[in-house]
Amino acid sequence: MSTGTLLAIVIPVAVVVVLIAVGLALFTRHRALQKRYGPEYERTVDAADSRLAAERELSAREKRHDKLDIKPLPDRLRERYTRDWDHVQHEFVDRPEDAVHDADQLVTSVMQERGYPTEDYDQQLKDLSVEHSRTLKHYRAAHEIDTLSEGHKATTEQLRGAMVHYRALFDELLSDGGQTRHVPA
Numbered sequence: 780m781s782t783g784t785l786l787a788i789v790i791p792v793a794v795v796v797v798l799i800a801v802g803l804a805l806f807t808r809h810r811a812l813q814k815r816y817g818p819e820y821e822r823t824v825d826a827a828d829s830r831l832a833a834e835r836e837l838s839a840r841e842k843r844h845d846k847l848d849i850k851p852l853p854d855r856l857r858e859r860y861t862r863d864w865d866h867v868q869h870e871f872v873d874r875p876e877d878a879v880h881d882a883d884q885l886v887t888s889v890m891q892e893r894g895y896p897t898e899d900y901d902q903q904l905k906d907l908s909v910e911h912s913r914t915l916k917h918y919r920a921a922h923e924i925d926t927l928s929e930g931h932k933a934t935t936e937q938l939r940g941a942m943v944h945y946r947a948l949f950d951e952l953l954s955d956g957g958q959t960r961h962v963p964a
Contacts, residue, residue: 819912844909849894851955875938876928882945889952917944
């Protein structure tokens with residue numbers, strides 16, 4: 780067999796093997812991101828120009844998150860925040876709108892104490908999505924109702940729902956819940 784014939788066989792086979800390897804790597808990445816982010820994966824894909832752009836966005840979130848100094852709360856702070864939450868829940872009886880707004884501020888305080896930047900709501904969502912993607916829908920719903928309540932447009936039932944939503948994220952942040960990431964040293 781001549782060298783030219785051999786190259787004509789080897790090169791296409793090598794290209795096919797490389798394409799299969801790249802396709803497998805992309806599929807594996809796709810499945811890992813889909814599993815990790817759950818509903819947030821689909822939300823990001825829907826908002827992006829393409830699946831690849833969405834996956835780049837999610838990977839960028841992970842890289843940004845890895846640079847943050849996210850830490851669990853010490854027991855004394857966890858206890859203080861638990862007492863603060865109890866106070867907010869009791870406040871709901873007499874002043875539901877104020878209680879929802881205070882719940883939002885309390886959740887933001889816990890985020891900040893844990894090491895999450897809290898200046899920009901959209902960035903908060905992105906940062907939280909890395910470890911708390913399953914609870915993010917609660918935060919979005921609660922925040923939306925809090926915004927409605929600022930104009931006195933939320934019903935008592937919506938306000939009650941906001942408290943339940945805030946509680947879901949609050950509990951997860953307090954307990955250091957979420958999907959703990961292990962970054963290689």
